[in-house]
Amino acid sequence: MQTRNISNACLNRLPVYLSFLKNLPKGEYPCISATSIAKALDLGEVQVRKDLSAACGSGRPKTGYDTDVLISSLESYLKYNRKDKVIIVGTGKLGKALLDYDGFEAVGLNIIAAFDNDPAVYGRTEHGIAIKPITQIKSFCAENGIKIGIIAVPDIFAQEVCDRMVESGISAIMNFAPVHLRAGDNVCIKNENIAANLALISKSVN
Amino acid sequence: MQTRNISNACLNRLPVYLSFLKNLPKGEYPCISATSIAKALDLGEVQVRKDLSAACGSGRPKTGYDTDVLISSLESYLKYNRKDKVIIVGTGKLGKALLDYDGFEAVGLNIIAAFDNDPAVYGRTEHGIAIKPITQIKSFCAENGIKIGIIAVPDIFAQEVCDRMVESGISAIMNFAPVHLRAGDNVCIKNENIAANLALISKSVN
DNA sequence: GGTATATCGATTTTTATATATCGATATACA
DNA sequence: TGTATATCGATATATAAAAATCGATATACC
Numbered sequence: 026m027q028t029r030n031i032s033n034a035c036l037n038r039l040p041v042y043l044s045f046l047k048n049l050p051k052g053e054y055p056c057i058s059a060t061s062i063a064k065a066l067d068l069g070e071v072q073v074r075k076d077l078s079a080a081c082g083s084g085r086p087k088t089g090y091d092t093d094v095l096i097s098s099l100e101s102y103l104k105y106n107r108k109d110k111v112i113i114v115g116t117g118k119l120g121k122a123l124l125d126y127d128g129f130e131a132v133g134l135n136i137i138a139a140f141d142n143d144p145a146v147y148g149r150t151e152h153g154i155a156i157k158p159i160t161q162i163k164s165f166c167a168e169n170g171i172k173i174g175i176i177a178v179p180d181i182f183a184q185e186v187c188d189r190m191v192e193s194g195i196s197a198i199m200n201f202a203p204v205h206l207r208a209g210d211n212v213c214i215k216n217e218n219i220a221a222n223l224a225l226i227s228k229s230v231n
Numbered sequence: 232m233q234t235r236n237i238s239n240a241c242l243n244r245l246p247v248y249l250s251f252l253k254n255l256p257k258g259e260y261p262c263i264s265a266t267s268i269a270k271a272l273d274l275g276e277v278q279v280r281k282d283l284s285a286a287c288g289s290g291r292p293k294t295g296y297d298t299d300v301l302i303s304s305l306e307s308y309l310k311y312n313r314k315d316k317v318i319i320v321g322t323g324k325l326g327k328a329l330l331d332y333d334g335f336e337a338v339g340l341n342i343i344a345a346f347d348n349d350p351a352v353y354g355r356t357e358h359g360i361a362i363k364p365i366t367q368i369k370s371f372c373a374e375n376g377i378k379i380g381i382i383a384v385p386d387i388f389a390q391e392v393c394d395r396m397v398e399s400g401i402s403a404i405m406n407f408a409p410v411h412l413r414a415g416d417n418v419c420i421k422n423e424n425i426a427a428n429l430a431l432i433s434k435s436v437n
Numbered sequence: 438g439g440t441a442t443a444t445c446g447a448t449t450t451t452t453a454t455a456t457a458t459c460g461a462t463a464t465a466c467a
Numbered sequence: 468t469g470t471a472t473a474t475c476g477a478t479a480t481a482t483a484a485a486a487a488t489c490g491a492t493a494t495a496c497c
Contacts, residue, residue, distance in 0.1 A: 040427035087464040122328025132430035172436040203250040221246035224338035230378040293494040
């Protein structure tokens with residue numbers, strides 16, 4: 026159950042284990058072994074066991090892990106039980122799609138506001154979320170204790186938006202613009218470039 | 232310029248280098264050194280040099296790499312010059328957003344058709360792309376030489392759609408459903424779980 | 438033209454990650 | 468109740484990736 030010495034690669038596998046467990050037929054597997062998880066996910070069984078031991082308690086020999094306990098351990102380790110508020114900047118095509126996306130709730134996240142720099146969209150509502158002027162971001166984040174932000178603006182504005190976010194107290198940023206963002210070490214930035222990712226896997230096709 | 236011995240981590244950095252180079256002020260940097268790229272992107276200079284040498288020719292001492300040559304080398308290595316056709320299955324919220332997304336063209340990809348299993352949407356058009364019945368996927372892929380597919384359907388249908396794609400000759404799949412897909416070794420599958428990724432980076436906030 | 442230097446590529450070292458091995462243990466089953 | 472075995476956790480080995488080191492070289496500058 027130690028929280029350190031957990032590799033980044035492992036951290037990325039934990040959500041995979043979790044969704045696999047959640048997708049198991051209800052009640053059919055009260056217990057599950059690292060071996061069978063590994064087989065189902067095409068991973069090494071030792072790796073699975075090691076990963077799980079980093080995040081959860083121990084399994085029992087012969088039977089494995091209690092499925093429900095394992096699920097809630099993972100959820101708790103990944104903090105899916107929290108209810109954190111998120112803001113998004115940029116309400117173009119991608120921004121709208123993310124506002125519309127309903128997958129955040131399951132991981133304990135909730136987009137509560139959107140910001141843009143185009144006066145034409147101020148006050149408009151996308152999927153129940155009002156679009157505000159970017160100038161209000163700092164006061165809004167302060168009032169609502171926002172720590173997490175999503176950047177969905179064109180490349181050239183991304184760094185500027187990032188700076189504003191950091192200045193507003195945000196310390197975790199997911200960036201969809203294909204540019205490298207600079208921020209202090211206390212800020213965690215994750216870049217998502219869907220097109221580039223698709224291009225990478227497509228490299229292999231003849 | 233050797234094409235082997237290139238690590239996955241490196242492969243993921245190449246698009247970062249490329250977008251950095253493309254975002255440089257026009258004409259201001261005819262040459263650029265690995266050192267300065269590294270500094271700008273917060274990476275080790277040796278790593279940058281090694282990455283670039285894997286994908287491109289050599290730079291010249293004292294001046295570095297010719298910027299334009301470097302850009303086109305990377306584009307060519309990443310095959311951004313190709314014109315590959317892509318299909319998408321699932322035209323719900325996410326599917327529509329992806330159809331609407333305009334970032335694929337820049338990496339040489341082009342979504343030319345969408346499929347769904349809901350008769351209510353057959354024949355409807357999303358952003359100029361007609362939605363077809365899923366049953367037509369095989370013939371369509373055969374006729375159009377499709378090798379790349381995107382899965383944007385609910386979890387429970389993902390594996391079934393994956394099987395259909397493979398059967399249709401598709402060998403590169405980007406999967407947005409949070410489930411592990413099984414396919415032959417010759418099929419390259421990349422899972423994208425935006426919510427889980429955001430949750431991971433949010434773990435750090437207090 | 439000569440020299441100092443920034444940059445390169447190659448090699449080595451260190452670190453991180455994944456895999457394999459081994460003894461221990463709790464459960465299933467005779 | 469006793470034994471065989473699937474599974475566990477821990478340790479050790481192997482592999483992969485990142486970082487450091489070093490000599491070589493082409494360019495800038497004197």
